[in-house]
Amino acid sequence: MAGSNYQPKSKLGQWIEYRLPIFSLIDGLFGSYPTPKNLNYWWSFGSLAGIALVVQIITGIVLAMHYTPDTSLAFASTEHIMRNVNYGWLMRYVHANGASMFFIIVYVHIFRGLYYGSYKSPREILWMLGVVILLLMMATAFMGYVLPWGQMSFWGATVITNLFGAVPVVGDSIVAWLWGGFSVDNATLHRFFSLHYLLPFVIVGVVIMHIWALHQHGSNNPLGIDVKGPQDTVPFTPYYTAKDLYGFAVFFLVFAYFVFYNPNFLGHPDNYIPANPLVTPAHIVPEWYYLPFYAILRAITFDIGIPGTDIVFITAKFAGVILMFASILILLVLPWLDTSKVRSAKFRPIYKQLYWLLVIDVFVLGYVGAKPPEGILPTVGLIATAYYFIHFLVIMPILGKKEKPLPLPESIANPVVKSAE
Ligand code: HEM
Incomplete structure (x- = not known):
């Protein structure tokens, strides 16, 4: 943890600090901590x-x-x-x-x-x-x-x-x-x-x-x-x-x-x-903050197996459960799925747009999760679920390698990017 050389001014403060360095800890966390x-x-x-x-x-x-x-x-x-x-x-x-x-x-x-x-x-x-x-x-x-x-x-x-x-x-x-x-x-x-x-x-x-x-x-x-x-x-x-x-x-x-x-x-x-x-x-819905995940859970409406036979590898229900957990667990490996050397979307013109597409996708999932699975909604849910995973599993690895980022500034203190000549 970022260290601090803070010394309390009062005698009592110094007495405590010598025994329990709590003031320098607080200073290191919220005081002089360089940000x-x-x-x-x-x-x-x-x-x-x-x-x-x-x-x-x-x-x-x-x-x-x-x-x-x-x-x-x-x-x-x-x-x-x-x-x-x-x-x-x-x-x-x-x-x-x-x-x-x-x-x-x-x-x-x-x-x-x-x-x-x-x-x-x-x-x-x-x-x-x-x-x-x-x-x-x-x-x-x-x-x-x-x-x-x-x-x-x-x-x-x-x-x-x-x-x-x-x-x-x-x-x-x-x-x-x-x-x-x-x-x-x-x-x-x-x-x-x-x-x-x-x-x-x-x-x-x-x-x-x-x-x-x-x-x-x-x-x-x-x-x-x-x-x-x-x-x-x-x-x-x-x-x-x-x-x-x-x-x-x-x-x-x-x-x-x-x-x-x-x-x-x-x-x-x-x-x-x-x-x-x-x-x-009539209609069981979770709290709003689960809705996108609820849509992913319900995205698969068919058993996965060999068509034309009774052989089922994964039931629709189990596939939904796997996808729902995967939609969160996938975030654990995101640092390795994203292959770009550049961090901020400010300098990644294509990623920036696809980021907003992901945001829209999550809202669509939320909407689908809130509604009964009728009419076109199950199809929309399936497409939005597929896109969610494509974003992380396909777009992030490939885009990081293919995209040409904008020139990065020299430093935070000198943020003006020189012209590319
Ligand atoms: C109880 C919930 C959480 C608390 C209290 C919390 C607290 C904090 C605080 C105080 C910071 C520093 C200030 C800031 O950068 O905003 C921070 C940074 C960060 N948090 Fe969290 N956090 C929570 C949940 C999460 C979750 C769910 C994620 C991601 C899945 C996350 C990812 C990060 C990252 C990557 C940073 C570094 C950001 C940066 O420096 O740009 N945090 N968190």
């Missing part, structure tokens, strides 16, 4: 994600003081929080909308990395730790959504846990093991609560490693070129503390809009109906 001087607001999303994580943990701990993870009481205890507990409604709405905010922030954070090539050497492990965080976040949010024990909680949990049943031979045993019984029931709710409480702290641990890896080589920057010397950096404080604080203020305004004016906009009304295993909702 590229050209970072834009997209670089505020990392610290924003940290804030969102803290908000989720604090509100979650308070909610857990009043929530009961028993199928007979979970729904009622959630309503009790909303109606009787002082500011319980606020805690719940901040926590529920906070999950959505957290995902928006992290998705922007990931797409920032994709645009500026932040996953490339020497930041591969930093990026991979990010992918681990994303997986943990998805698991945490999925289990959290089950806790209020509404209709979408129950049926969402039933659909998603049943997916593991598609695994050949051991599928049914895995599902029974996940449930702790023969359906989504009390044992399932209890373990989901336990894990939903635990995983955020695991995320904190991985975030610490994420920041550790970040500090090993420092931040990338919009130009995607390496820092050449002190002329290219500024101390984190006051420059980026001030910039990040502005970002926090804007974020909390957006967050407050949802919490105070439109708290159920991002949720599903069916989750205000108590879970009923005997009544399946």
Whole structure:
């Protein structure tokens, strides 16, 4: 981690520092820490994600003081929080909308990395730790959504846990093991609560490693070129503390809009109906942040085997499950799939356009995931899924070799590119 020679001025500070070098640690993290001087607001999303994580943990701990993870009481205890507990409604709405905010922030954070090539050497492990965080976040949010024990909680949990049943031979045993019984029931709710409480702290641990890896080589920057010397950096404080604080203020305004004016906009009304295993909702949809993955899951509508025979190698369901997990796991190897020497899309004219095509593709997947699979939508879902994988598996390796990047500036401090003569 970037070292710091910071020495506290007060006698007490020096006494503590000598025994526990906490002040120089803080200075190395947020104080004199040299940061590229050209970072834009997209670089505020990392610290924003940290804030969102803290908000989720604090509100979650308070909610857990009043929530009961028993199928007979979970729904009622959630309503009790909303109606009787002082500011319980606020805690719940901040926590529920906070999950959505957290995902928006992290998705922007990931797409920032994709645009500026932040996953490339020497930041591969930093990026991979990010992918681990994303997986943990998805698991945490999925289990959290089950806790209020509404209709979408129950049926969402039933659909998603049943997916593991598609695994050949051991599928049914895995599902029974996940449930702790023969359906989504009390044992399932209890373990989901336990894990939903635990995983955020695991995320904190991985975030610490994420920041550790970040500090090993420092931040990338919009130009995607390496820092050449002190002329290219500024101390984190006051420059980026001030910039990040502005970002926090804007974020909390957006967050407050949802919490105070439109708290159920991002949720599903069916989750205000108590879970009923005997009544399946007309249309089971996951939370918005899973929709692109849900579309990938449903993309394959046919069994894969030898046509004209009964021989099936992979059922449609299992193919969907594999693709859904692959769509995230593929990010782990992205640093090696991208063969370009240049990091930032600013200097990669073709990649820049294909990047935006990927963004559109993910939105299309999200749309398909939100709608019932009718009419043209399954075909659109299949094409968009295929394109998603083509982007990473075909375009990234080939484009990196074929594309002619624009001339790179000499340094961050001297960003004007000389004419090519
Ligand atoms: C709890 C979630 C996360 C937190 C708290 C977090 C925190 C941070 C922070 C504070 C930074 C430095 C500021 C910045 O560059 O924005 C950062 C950088 C970075 N993060 Fe994350 N992150 C999270 C999730 C992720 C995920 C899911 C990925 C990718 C899959 C990721 C990839 C990266 C990369 C590549 C950088 C370096 C960016 C650069 O220097 O250009 N992070 N993260």
